Amino acid sequence: MLLEVEGVGKAFGRTRALKSVRLAARAGEVHAVLGENGAGKSTLMKVLAGVIAPDEGVISLDGVPYAPVDPNEARQAGVAIVHQEPQLCPDLTVAENVMLGVEPQRGILLDRKHMRAVTEGALAQLLDRDRGAIASDVLVGRLPPGDQQMVAIARALAQGASKVLILDEPTSSLTAKDAERLFAAVAALRERGRCILYISHFLEEVERICDRYTVLRDGETVGDGAVGEIPMSEVVRLMVGVDVEELFPRSERTPGEVALSVKGLQGADKPTDASLELRRGEVLGIAGLVGSGRTELLRAIFGLDRVVDGTVRIGSYEGPACPARRLAQGMGMLSEDRKGEGLAASMSVADNLTLSQLRGLGPLGFISPGRQRAVAQRWIDALRVRVREPEQPIADLSGGNQQKVALARLLHHDVDVLLLDEPTRGIDVRSRAEVYEVIDRLATEGKAVLVVSSYLPELFGICDRIAVMRRGRLGEARPVSELDQHAVLVEATGA
Known part of the structure; x- marks a missing residue:
């Protein structure tokens, strides 16, 4: 296993957001993290991305103990997150957004040639000519939502998601056409050996592109396994505790x-x-x-x-x-x-x-x-x-x-x-x-x-x-x- 989470817990005051959570994900797989709002998905992802520290439990990445103190340390270890609403600067170019915070310099000036090369390399992992290229020198604010989502993912890849990429509700604001392009990009990353943790409320997406799943309910892991071995009606029952007919x-x-x-x-x-x-x-x-x-x-x-x-x-x-x-x-x-x-x-x-x-x-x-x-x-x-x-x-x-x-x-x-x-x-x-x-x-x-x-x-x-x-x-x-x-x-x- 590339990523293993065992017994992780987190409390905010008297509220137990996570209770002995377990998760195991392999390299080269798309792993769905499922649960209704308040189930603990976001808290767990923040723990993995170094935003917050767990109170208990053990996490290992590629067989090595993993306990990032901040998102920068998580990225250096190979883990990055793309949030539901892409956090981009509309008045900066694609390359400037992708390299924001890690800009290469040549003397006292920005090395824009290197910035473009890194950006184009990251985008090439996601897009081929058939799926539409994105110019590195265009302002992000002029891009449609689907292209902005690709830029956000490219930034995560360029800045450290060499092992684990977390996608939080990536299709929530996309058109059907843009969602298809995202699915193709996710498949390309899987072929390159990335582990993708995929959070979504759309179970039809999970059934289509995910290999394995973990279901959280009330801060606990209540089920995991191969997507192809469980009907989505049973996944719903695990998520909410009732049968889908209800x-x-x-x-x-x-x-x-x-x-x-x-x-x-x-x-x-x-x-x-x-x-x-x-x-x-x-x-x-x-x-x-x-x-x-x-x-x-x-x-x-x-x-x-x-x-x-x-x-x-x-x-x-x-x-x-x-x-x-x-x-x-x-x-x-x-x-x-x-x-x-x-x-x-x-x-x-x-x-x-x-x-x-x-x-x-x-x-x-x-x-x-x-x-x-x-x-x-x-x-x-x-x-x-x-x-x-x-x-x-x-x-x-x-x-x-x-x-x-x-x-x-x-x-x-x-x-x-x-x-x-x-x-x-x-x-x-x-x-x-x-x-x-x-x-x-x-x-x-x-x-x-x-x-x-x-x-x-x-x-x-x-x-x-x-x-x-x-x-x-x-x-x-x-x-x-x-x-x-x-x-x-x-x-x-x-x-």
């Missing part, structure tokens, strides 16, 4: 009157032809590949994107649309871009919750802090948002709790039709289950819910009917009982 609550519900009717909808680009009917008390899922037009369909319905042809009827209303008008008509939308469009990152939980409906929070247009706090607390309790207080900054919350705040804002506005675009993207398994429970409850109460998701088990678990979108055209919605995941995938790909 993650998808399905109350008895009877769809009512039509709440949303879309006929022949055509956008400036996509959709090219979309028709659907969504009833009260129903969850309708939209499946399809990334780029098929699913997000554009929701944006066109909500009035965010221009409609070229077709009609959208909400209840008895049919006519021009804009987001403000849609909200007034009882429709709300949850964007797939939670950080960019779904939340005001610099504001508090209470501010985010009440942002779109300030009426009633105080006299004469003023906001009463006490009344705002009470309203926010009511929704925090209703959706079981884990938060210290309503005034806590929204940025401090986990992804799952941020998503529940975004949902609560729609409910505070008292919407009857909800458009949810990738509602569980980037959140852990238990938080997903809690979001599913909220969606089920809303439908049971008579709300009409339209869900776009790239995760087929999710659509089959929470939806009454599913329609498939392919190249801008929306197929007929059919009951889940008449479909299976293979049939949906065939329809989505045209295979």
